[in-house]
């Protein structure tokens with residue numbers, strides 16, 4: 001295990017500046033008045049938020065709240081019906097989906113998307129290939145530039161393998177790996193693109209309690225050691241309060257509350273939205289009372 005895993009895991013505490021508006025240069029991504037309509041369903045209704053550089057920002061909400069739709073707007077899988085998203089001051093909604101990785105945005109999926117019959121190393125190298133700048137003819141003749149790019153790719157990938165403690169699985173085919181390890185490999189594949197913004201879609205889904213704790217450590221390492229900004233959709237409220245700097249709670253397409261994990265979990269509207277999912281309410285109350 002990585003040294004980081006042995007550190008005590010503290011729930012994040014409210015920082016005095018959590019609620020204050022940040023200077024514009026500290027904002028990495030800014031969503032303004034986003035709405036999405038699917039036929040008669042208003043999946044996202046006038047949602048605005050800023051993601052600050054270096055923070056872990058988490059979207060929570062009951063099923064159907066609109067979280068995945070917001071994620072898919074940022075990945076450019078959907079177009080907003082109205083509203084805008086700026087990323088590093090550039091209008092993201094004008095970018096074609098295939099440009100997203102090149103802009104420094106990477107994502108993981110709720111249902112893991114890896115090359116099942118390739119090894120862990122090859123999956124990570126494929127992730128790294130969004131950085132390749134070499135050309136057709138230089139590739140064919142394996143020029144010095146191509147060799148240098150391959151060496152650089154390999155070094156970056158090895159760093160990700162070390163960070164996520166994947167050495168043991170380097171040459172294993174993904175199809176033969178336990179689900180929890182595949183989740184970490186998918187995280188690694190996203191990191192190999194060297195993102196400035198990492199989108200994590202339910203990183204704890206399908207993981208047991210211990211694997212979820214490990215995932216919390218990886219997310220903290222990614223934020224603290226690599227300085228990557230994380231935007232995450234997550235249901236597990238224990239993980240949410242451990243790693244999030246700020247949380248946005250949604251319900252029925254709208255913003256319910258935004259603030260530190262403690263502020264949002266104690267919000268009466270959030271507790272009401274979760275009623276019916278008794279286990280979630282109990283976790284919310286427990287985490288808010290910490």
Ligand SMILES: Nc1ncnc2c1ncn2[C@@H]1O[C@H](COP(=O)(O)OP(=O)(O)OP(=O)(O)O)[C@@H](O)[C@H]1O
Nearest residue numbers: 038041042043061062063064065066067068069070
């Ligand atoms: N492609 C689509 N076509 C039609 N309706 C959609 C589409 N995508 C999402 N919706 C609807 O939009 C609403 C919000 O869905 P969304 O998946 O964003 O919620 P969610 O908060 O991510 O839920 P979950 O936690 O269950 O994943 C739901 O009513 C859903 O049925």
